[in-house]
Amino acid sequence: MAVRRIIRMGHPTLRREAEPVAETTIGGNSFSNLINDMRDTLHDYGGIALAAPQIDESVQLVIIDLPGGESRYGDLEALPLFICINPVVTTLNTETAGYWEGCLSVPGLRGFVVRPQHIRLTYTDEKGTRLEREFSNFHATVVQHEIDHLMGTLYIDHIQDPSLLAFEEEYLRYLVPTEE
Numbered sequence: 055m056a057v058r059r060i061i062r063m064g065h066p067t068l069r070r071e072a073e074p075v076a077e078t079t080i081g082g083n084s085f086s087n088l089i090n091d092m093r094d095t096l097h098d099y100g101g102i103a104l105a106a107p108q109i110d111e112s113v114q115l116v117i118i119d120l121p122g123g124e125s126r127y128g129d130l131e132a133l134p135l136f137i138c139i140n141p142v143v144t145t146l147n148t149e150t151a152g153y154w155e156g157c158l159s160v161p162g163l164r165g166f167v168v169r170p171q172h173i174r175l176t177y178t179d180e181k182g183t184r185l186e187r188e189f190s191n192f193h194a195t196v197v198q199h200e201i202d203h204l205m206g207t208l209y210i211d212h213i214q215d216p217s218l219l220a221f222e223e224e225y226l227r228y229l230v231p232t233e234e
């Protein structure tokens with residue numbers, strides 16, 4: 055187990071499509087080590103989600119670990135450690151909403167991104183079982199942000215209004231949504 059270095063925007067791996075994980079790989083030692091490294095790295099960097107390409111492993115693996123409660127994204131429902139392999143996303147309806155997103159591979163910036171808010175995810179878990187799960191609201195945004203990483207897409211690609219991309223300090227000073 056080890057904390058790995060997170061690569062940043064400009065590294066070509068972040069712009070490549072990640073390879074699907076072979077069924078025979080799942081559960082093996084090296085794949086389990088990769089999952090452990092991703093969990094260690096995520097916690098060390100203080101993030102809520104990480105895709106394997108962000109540690110320069112171009113495979114379709116994402117982990118999300120969202121403790122819930124008060125956070126820089128508001129008061130959130132927890133999404134305990136979720137490991138997702140070879141995911142496919144289906145949008146369930148046309149409802150969209152925007153959040154100020156950040157990314158460990160684009161450090162120091164926040165940007166406002168509008169995405170579908172109800173999705174179904176088909177994925178393989180760490181035991182090799184193919185499963186389905188639905189996500190709504192902020193969780194749906196987080197899942198789509200991570201799955202984008204597997205396709206070489208970054209959140210900044212989705213920003214419709216470039217004036218809504220800001221450094222964190224200016225975001226907190228001028229742009230942070232106010233509670234009503």
Ligand code: NI
Pocket residue numbers: 156157158159199200203
């Ligand atoms: Ni990201």
